[in-house]
Amino acid sequence: MARKTGKPTIVDVARAAGTSVSSVSVALRGEPGVSEQTRLRILDAAQRLGYRPDQRARLLREQQSRLLGVTFAVNQTFQAEVIDHLYRAADRSGYDLLLSATTPTRSASEAVDDLLRDRCETLILISPALDESQLADLSTRASVVTIGSELRIDAVDSVHSDDRQGVTDVVDHLVGLGHRHITYVDGGTTAMAAVRRTAYLEAMRGRGLGEHAHVLSGDSTEESGIAAATRILDSGEPLPTAICTHNDMMAFGLLHTLRSRGVAVPNDISVVGFDNTRMAALATVQLTSVSQDAAQLARTAVERAIMRAEKPAPAEEIVTPARLVIRETSGPPRPRPAE
Structure with missing residues (x-):
């Protein structure tokens, strides 16, 4: 007879332990109904076979998924870090x-x-690329929490850092x-881009520097930072003494291009x-x-x-503090021509 391949099933565990499938199910759930000797035999068989219960299937049978669906952008480093912390936060929640x-x-x-089809009870959307009408419609189909979004919908929880204070700092x-x-490289249509851009302009005006405010278009990617640096260096205009960006990825592109030039x-x-x-x-x-404090x-x-x-x-709208972390890429300005 050919050897069976693939993941072990609860039937395989029952056969290995010499018990019924129902006894295996009871033992693996930790419920009363089997003797301690039988429970230990079942657990030993499950471990030897490498059997892992399908928790999602069990929860679906119980008519509750206990799944938190998360959307994120694969090309955004900060969002990947948020996901790491989401796993840690959800680890002991069941x-x-x-x-x-x-x-x-x-x-x-x-x-x-896709998340709705998988019966997620609540959605966590990280900087979602949705407009207000799309988010409002979604809130009628599921409970929704956004992270890092400027959208304001009555039925949607919003969790974000104080971006306005961060840019002001x-x-x-x-x-x-x-x-x-000081030049600002914008995040385009990215979530929170308008808030950060407005905060920059208001901060510059508030310090009497409105005439020196300059916003370059961007789109939140490293390539956008490279393009912005290239435009600045090739413009023929006096260089700004400082550049702040919508996010770190754009800053990385800027740094690479400036230093290579x-x-x-x-x-x-x-x-x-x-x-x-x-990074x-x-x-x-x-x-x-x-710092937005991803954790x-x-x-x-x-x-x-x-x-x-x-x-x-x-x-609810919950705003967490933003904190400026000063490192080596900022320092006193060099003299500009005619100054």
């Missing part, structure tokens, strides 16, 4: 995470639809070092990012950046998601 990614060819709506830091010509950071141009991703702290990068955002989002899954609760 809930599991089910991930559904957005990509350049897979929309946020498609990612959400960046401008204050640079002005305090003596900078006046012989521009010293921070002696020639200071660079400040946003998100304080793990920002690398010895070869040492990027000054705004706190994740813990808060999981708490709200579970609360909404277990009982009706009014939606």
